[in-house]
Amino acid sequence: MNSPNQTASAEQTPPTTLDQAIQSDALDCVMCGICVPHCPTFSLTQNEADGPRGRISLLLGISQGELTPDADVSRHLDTCLTCRACETVCPSGVAYGRLIDNGRTRLARESTTAQQPRGEARFWRLLRDQLLTRRRRLGMAWQMYRVMQKLGLGGMARRLAGPMGRALPRQLTHTEPSQALPLNPPSSRGRVGVFIGCTGAAMNAPAVAAARGVIAAFGYEPVIPGSQGCCGAMHAHSGEPEAASRQRERNAAAFQTAGVDEVIVVGSACSAELAALPASYGLTIREITEWLLEREPAQWPNLARLDRRVALHTPCSQRNHLVQPEASRRLLESIPGLDLLEIVGNARCCGAAGMHVLLYPEQAERLREPKLESIEQLAPDMVVSANVGCATHLAAGANLVVKQPVELLAESIAAASE
Numbered sequence: 366m367n368s369p370n371q372t373a374s375a376e377q378t379p380p381t382t383l384d385q386a387i388q389s390d391a392l393d394c395v396m397c398g399i400c401v402p403h404c405p406t407f408s409l410t411q412n413e414a415d416g417p418r419g420r421i422s423l424l425l426g427i428s429q430g431e432l433t434p435d436a437d438v439s440r441h442l443d444t445c446l447t448c449r450a451c452e453t454v455c456p457s458g459v460a461y462g463r464l465i466d467n468g469r470t471r472l473a474r475e476s477t478t479a480q481q482p483r484g485e486a487r488f489w490r491l492l493r494d495q496l497l498t499r500r501r502r503l504g505m506a507w508q509m510y511r512v513m514q515k516l517g518l519g520g521m522a523r524r525l526a527g528p529m530g531r532a533l534p535r536q537l538t539h540t541e542p543s544q545a546l547p548l549n550p551p552s553s554r555g556r557v558g559v560f561i562g563c564t565g566a567a568m569n570a571p572a573v574a575a576a577r578g579v580i581a582a583f584g585y586e587p588v589i590p591g592s593q594g595c596c597g598a599m600h601a602h603s604g605e606p607e608a609a610s611r612q613r614e615r616n617a618a619a620f621q622t623a624g625v626d627e628v629i630v631v632g633s634a635c636s637a638e639l640a641a642l643p644a645s646y647g648l649t650i651r652e653i654t655e656w657l658l659e660r661e662p663a664q665w666p667n668l669a670r671l672d673r674r675v676a677l678h679t680p681c682s683q684r685n686h687l688v689q690p691e692a693s694r695r696l697l698e699s700i701p702g703l704d705l706l707e708i709v710g711n712a713r714c715c716g717a718a719g720m721h722v723l724l725y726p727e728q729a730e731r732l733r734e735p736k737l738e739s740i741e742q743l744a745p746d747m748v749v750s751a752n753v754g755c756a757t758h759l760a761a762g763a764n765l766v767v768k769q770p771v772e773l774l775a776e777s778i779a780a781a782s783e
């Protein structure tokens with residue numbers, strides 16, 4: 366995989382303005398088109414402007430002052446999922462992820478009249494900043510939804526939630542936090558920070574509870590600072606790099622104050638974002654499945670057999686952004702008894718993509734469709750995904766049990782210790 370750092374040439378003079386940065390990356394593209402068939406949004410519309418090569422041309426034109434970013438142009442750029450499937454296949458090493466983020470920053474700073482009709486986007490931005498990235502508020506809203514679900518009023522709750530309702534899971538089948546592995550006393554192996562993000566008291570609460578138990582079972586004391594916040598990914602991919610940077614700094618301060626230098630992230634997308642934290646903070650960021658796979662064999666607790674048919678979903682953030690794209694599969698393969706099933710089209714984004722699922726629900730649902738069809742044919746006991754956004758999006762489309770890999774590991778460890 367080509368990371369932005371790998372693709373930057375050491376001999377080049379660093380770009381000094383945003384437009385120069387865009388041009389520098391865009392001009393690496395030789396317009397070969399190899400990436401185009403790998404692009405999920407191009408596959409939906411067959412429109413060149415909805416694929417990576419077209420978007421690169423648009424960004425080059427804007428940065429050179431030859432193209433006005435009107436509403437149409439903005440939409441072609443907005444609908445990019447930032448999945449970076451294009452980047453992984455590009456033979457020229459174009460740093461597409463950095464390029465599209467810079468392009469969105471450029472558009473956000475140039476608030477043209479043509480972009481003003483995106484009032485809906487402004488509504489979602491407000492919702493993002495006042496609810497979706499606020500852990501306690503989101504946790505309270507989630508609990509209300511859970512109560513309504515239990516009363517059989519889930520359908521009504523989704524209707525009352527307006528346009529956000531279609532992004533809510535149809536059934537809440539995650540493991541209850543109370544069923545998680547009990548925490549062991551602090552161990553001599555040391556303390557590690559646990560990043561739970563804005564969904565840690567809501568959709569991701571079961572995975573967080575499982576992660577705490579698993580980390581303790583491996584002999585470490587999990588530390589979860591209450592002052593941590595959103596990882597910043599939603600801001601970073603919406604043209605607000607300063608806000609994303611502030612979020613990362615806030616999180617760094619929270620873990621530094623807690624006295625840990627290793628941070629384990631429960632969620633692949635958050636992990637990919639936090640990895641952008643400068644090394645000067647002295648924090649090692651590891652996604653939980655990757656961290657677990659790095660443990661010495663002697664540290665592994667006993668695992669009990671789990672006879673389950675599991676359809677594995679691999680999030681783009683794990684496949685295209687992190688160090689070990691196969692981490693979820695490898696972790697699940699370590700649990701005896703699991704029958705791992707391959708979802709057709711796993712290499713394509715499911716359409717969740719952070720705020721994209723809210724801003725462009727039709728596109729998000731069209732991208733999800735083939736995966737749901739494949740899951741229906743596989744008829745698994747559950748679906749497993751390492752990213753809470755993908756898990757929520759899949760569960761909003763069908764009556765599915767969707768868990769994170771660490772939840773199954775927690776179950777296996779708990780069953781072995783009974």
Ligand code: SF4
Binds near residue numbers: 399400401
């Ligand atoms: S594969 Fe790379 S060089 Fe070729 S069109 Fe895509 S981004 Fe450009």
Ligand code: SF4
Binds near residue numbers: 406407
């Ligand atoms: S990041 Fe994904 S959606 Fe965006 S251009 Fe690349 S392949 Fe297409």
